[in-house]
Amino acid sequence: MADEVKLTHTSALILQTIGAGYRYGFDVMEATGLPSGTVYPALRRLEQLGLIHSTWEKESKALAEQRPARKYYKLTAAGTQTLSKAVERYPLLQHMKGASS
């Protein structure tokens, strides 16, 4: 199913950003320059399509660093496949740099 998915440029950009190692919503916003009202609904849609998968960070780890726990996103196998097709369709996506951390 996932290989039939055709993503918009924005969705593909967000998928590429997650593939590049940006793992949570605000991180994706900063990397893409997209507003929160675009990024979060796109994350929901990508997750619904099975292209990304979300997990909650352990509370104990976040507590130790005195910050709220984050919800992390990462590509699924289907997401990786769809991303490679999206990169063929939108070649500029290749220029996305990876996350430093």
Added chain:
Amino acid sequence: MRRPEWLIRAASLLVPSERRAEWIKEWLAELHYAQEHAGEARSYAFARGAFHDAVWQQRDFWTPKRARRVAQSPGMCLATLAALPVVIALASGFLSLTRLAVKPLPYRDAGRIVLISQAGSMAERSGVPSANVTLWRDYAQTLDGIATYQWRPDAGSATVSENFFSVLAPERRAGRGFWFLSPKITRWQIGRPDKKARYGVVARLRPEVSPSEASAELSAILRKNGVQDWDSLVELTPLASRVHMVFWVFASGLGLAILIILPTLRMRMPTWNPTAAGFFLAKTGLLLVSVLLCGIEFTGASSITMLGGANGLVAVSAWLFVMGSTGALTWSIADQRQRCRVCLKRLGMAAHVGCPGCLLLDWAGTELVCVEGHGMLHVPEMAACWQDPDKWTFLDESWQELFERG
């Protein structure tokens, strides 16, 4: 609570309740990083995006089945009924008549203004003879002033005596428009009283004179001047109580409706628990408020009662209140019977059981089931003394798998 957080919590109200807790958790965590990395100013823009996400959450959520379940819920019932007074308020120009009936009258020392009648406040009134008014004006010691009026409801105009406005002494404070009898009267003409005509009479009592003292004096003046005993009976009603009479008429209508419903109440009402009782009272209260507002706003009952029953319209508005209250109570009880005793959702999946012709030997009726699987209601085909009325059967956990959720 800071404003961006408040925005997110406001947006969360749009998120389906099953997803809301996790949604808020993620957005508040993200807001923390937005404030840390981008500063307070950008965090507002960040938080505004929560509304887009919240709306998106609803897109795949509302299936026809889920919508049906929500429509059956007690919350939806209360929300719909709560919308009724809002609709009435919008349709009536924000309850203009109700506000007049509730607010103090726009006259100086309004407590001293009385309406004078000779046939009782609830009877149809043809007015007071002009000659009597002249006698009172000449001899009454308990009155500060007395004025006459004639109202033509269809024309929206009234003819009043010269001293009418000085007797009423309207206040000229900003935002408090003058009205008397009905706010629909827009034209006021000064007319010379006809000696043979009958008039509505309004008077201002002297300070510290009670309506009963004034009434006794006015009757005595009439008797002294040769008016027959029956015709000398005078009634003084404070203007404020005439305006508020609409509420008494409603209360009487409601009382009568309860008396009508009461004999069958025991048979009709399902078993009570505090939640069900609260729901029933809230539902009935909202309906009765709607009946009252409709009565005041759309029948002109407040101005009608002020006239003391002109054209017998008090009886009409009282009848409307009785019918409205009876209808509201009947519907409320019928609706309560058709709800689950546990979750208060409307029962569904009606199935007809048995043979109506075999009532003596067998049971026949309709069975309704709670969509959440809490229980089943058996409603007999016909009320008979040898049969129980509605019977509720609780379904235990073992039935749950039959009731698909989603």
